[in-house]
Amino acid sequence: MRAFIAVTDNQWFNFLEQEIGIEEVNFWQPREKLQFKAIRTGEIFLFKLHHPDNFIVGGGFFSHSSSGIPCSLVWEWFERKNGVSTLNELRNKIEKYRHIPQHHPQTRYADYKIGCIVLTQPFFFTRDQWITAPSDFHSNIVQGKTYDLTSGLGKELWDAVVERLQRNNSFLVKTKPEAVIFGEPTLIRPRLGQGAFRSLVTDTYQRKCAITQEKVLPVLEAAHLKPVSEGGLHSLDNGILLKRDFHTLFDQGYITITPNYRVCVSKKLKEEFHNGKHYYQFHDTEIWLPPLSNQQPNRVFLEWHADTVFQR
Incomplete structure (x- = not known):
């Protein structure tokens, strides 16, 4: 069991x-290339302010990371x-970290590609709860450091974090780091928020529409098979990546996906709009699926959509 202590922008924190009731945050990185592999999904990610404020002031639970995302899309998600x-x-913050002159006409609408570290169930300590950083977290550390929570300084840190979380009644948290949940040692199973759902679905589908294989990222959207308003969850098996127009048609019932993962286009599309040739070419074609079965659309949710939303 590990935790990652990340050097954190004070203004970001x-x-x-001050935000009330947020269920996720994006610990974004100003550079495009991001390979964050320091901890696994469900392990704890802690915020340490910049030197000389050597305190741990909060954290969250690591969901996933993503790289090379246009900042306009990152803003849309989070x-x-x-x-x-x-x-x-x-x-402007990206330009500051990249040492790019701000407010320059040529960069006014620049869509910088950045990295995302998505955290769920964030928590923030009050000033009297701040934890002094471990003694071996030196001032020359630029990004952060990983700690084993089962012994030494890591265990001391974990005990201090748990004590504050329990005092704050933030949420139920396992007090034994060695506890095994869902086959892997984790502190908590992250509950995805809307932004995390969009980000995770986009990367799981390798940034291409499951129906058309379109790869132009700005026109791709993560769709819910069963809407949250109908009791659906922000879960990977309740999502699929679609081109924006296909997403609209899916939500309105002009297109569905059968439990055997084939596209079905409603006859209503032609009856009501006297068109739709572009969409009918995909009728009865098989969608692209992520390689792992637990990443693929849940057949129960597909059946729900076909029975409840699809216009026959």
């Missing part, structure tokens, strides 16, 4: 600790959960 109030502010 100050902004997010909005204020990026730790800023507007897309322009996000762009």
Whole structure:
């Protein structure tokens, strides 16, 4: 069981600790290439302010990371959960970290590609609860450091975090790091929020539409098979990546996907709009599926959509 202590932008932390009831945050990285493999899904990710503020001030549970995402899409996914109030502010922060002159006409609408570290169930300690960083977390550490929570400084850190979480009654958390959940040692199973759902579905489907194979990222959207308003969850098996127009038609019942993963286009499309040739070419074609069975659309949710939403 491990935790990652990340050097954290003070303004990012100050902004997010004021947000009420957020279920996820994006610990974004200003550079395009991101390979964050320090901890596994469900392990803890802690915020440590910049030196000389050597305190751990909060954290969250690691969901997944993603790289090379246009900042406009990152804003669409997470909005204020990026730790800023507007897309322009996000762009300005990226330029600051990249040492790019701000407010230059040529970069005013630049869609910088950045990295995302998605955290669920974030928590923020009050000033009197801040934890002094471990003694071996040196001031020259730029990004962060991983700790084993089962012994030494890591265990001391974990005990301090658990004590504060229990005091705050934030949520139920396992007090034994060695506990095994879902086959892997994890502290908690992350509950995806809307932004995390969009990000995870996009990467799981390798950034291409499951029906058309379209790869132009700005026109792709993560669709729910069963809407949240109908009791569906932000879960990977309740999602699929679709081109925006196919997403609209899916939500309105003009297209469905059968439990054997084939596209079915409603005759209503032609009857009501006297068109739809582009969409009918995909009728009865097989969709592209992620390689792992637990990543693929749940057949129960597909049946629900076909029975409840699809216009026959």
